[in-house]
Amino acid sequence: MQTRFVLLMSLVCSLLLSTAAFAAAPLKIGALFAVTGPAAFLGEPERNSAKMVVDEINKAGGVKGRQLELVVYDTAGDATKAVQLATKLIKDDKVVAIIGPSTTGETMAVIPVAEREKIPLISCSAGSKITDPVKKWVFKTAQNDALAVGKIYEYLQKHKQTNVALLTVSDGFGSSGREQLKAQAAKYGMTVVSDDTYGPKDTDMTAQLTKIRASKAQAIICWGTNPGPAVIAKNAKQLGIKLPLYMSHGVSSKKFIQLAGDAAEGIRLPSGKVLVADVLPNSDGQKKSLMAFVKDYQNHYKAEGDHFGGHAWDAIMLLKGAFDRGADSAAAVRDQLEKTRNFAGIGGTFNYSTQDHAGLGKDAFVLVEVKKKDWILVK
């Protein structure tokens, strides 16, 4: 009995003492990703990329001698959960910054928490209203959907296809895209001849496409995330619709080509440069970061690093930049983030300022086309 007690106490003491072995306290970064649930195609690559780059930074000695500690929570795409977990990260885990969430809906819910608790938030979602109007503590790394819409309309205008039919998904991403598509139409001389929606879980869009086929549309713009656009591509092929089909950056991954099969040929969409990293000219400022990211992700996870994982990579690297410049408290990190200039990331070249917490310009997107089951750059 006595020896057991002694053994137990020595075990407890050695455990307690071992924690004192850490030289300096790690810099804690919180992460909210939708690893499961309907937005898992965003959250999983984001979590993978974030973990990968934090591991690498720590292996190389950390930042200014301090290790980075990443605390990841899974929101399952649920805004209520995201708010609860954000509060947990701030109050319990005492993080100095939060990256994520993965979707616009969740981000809008978490923003009041970040603003109230004065913790910098770097969102990985695309909604323009996250940083417009600018909020003091909120940044984002994903490209604005406004930029994506502009890219498509620019191309359509150049090719004189001005009557467009919209087919958007009825969730946050789709409605944000639809808002942008309608708002920017006049600027590029586009006329929206038809405006239809579909549900995220719908499995048959032939009704909407039949309606579009009978209208005067010269091009169809579909705004959604997998699997809807893949079904639309297949339905369009079935109905024999010859109109050019444009998708959103929501399907900029190999998965879309896999799902849509032959029906994906010829579809164009705006995408981050990561999909065509190997065919970019060497003069492109982002090529080095892109190639490194793609290779690392392949080595680590045996899968292709995609556009979405890049958002998290950018967020961690931006934080690293802020830490490198001497910030180690929430307020200092926020100030240093705002001073980020010319950071060549995966999503684009970032230039934050007091008026611009989105940081990206038109070069963030390129137009790509599906050819022979792979992506090519459209000139």
Added chain:
Amino acid sequence: MQFDQLLQYSLSGLSTGAIYALIGIGFSIIYNATGIINFAQGEFVMLGGMLTLFFLETLQLPLWAAIPCAVGVSTACGFLFERLAIRPLRQPTPINLVIITIAGSILIRGIAMLVWDKDTHAIPPFSGEEPIAIAGATILPQHLWILGITLIIVAINRFYFYHTISGKAMRACAYNRRAAGLVGIDVKRMVLFSFMISSAMGSVAGIIVAPLTMTSYDVGIMLGLKGFCAAIIGGMSSGLATVVGGLVLGVLESLGAGLVSSGYKDAIAFIILLLILIIRPQGLFGKAESERV
């Protein structure tokens, strides 16, 4: 409104309706044999598609071998479900059974999510993807497969329930469990058979629709609910009435999406369900229930 547009809506609606009909018949069979609504029916539809994918891709079986294996495993799951979740019940009150089947559906969905992933997957179509033109509308060969296989299954169903002893025994259980037990029918075994038949039919429905709509771990929820609507419209019969109910549901949904608004597609199915329950709860073809006092 042009004829070819209407035709297109109707044809697309027919094949979706056939799927709802198959799932609805599955609901009806279990309801008729046991008085339970098996809310896990949608998950057997999902299992059909996901298991076929598993056999095709992970075990590299050819399509004609993968499908029977998938149906077999789904039927085994139905067997296990009945044995482990339904039979041990001491007090089979309706509310207990409803809760258990809902819990079962969540469990099966969760296991599917963990064993496979959360992604959507495509299954190759059975015989090619060339669209077939019919008077201005187009359908795919897969639509023909769906309609054909549905007809065959409905025919087999009818033959089984009306011309075989065990089918008649199951109908006897539906009319009056106690009387059936008294004449020597093993009611417990009939319950087991009804679950196995329903899960087999549900998985076939999932397999034939997967090449069109792609499959993932959560397709069972919506499909199950709409199949349930089809069963209600058909008055919970396990024959032609539910088939008509499913087809009507599919066509109305498609017409509503095309003519009224595509955003309300799901709402249409449930509005029809509400109307049927309010106006004619015995279904379009059922006889009103009345109790002699």
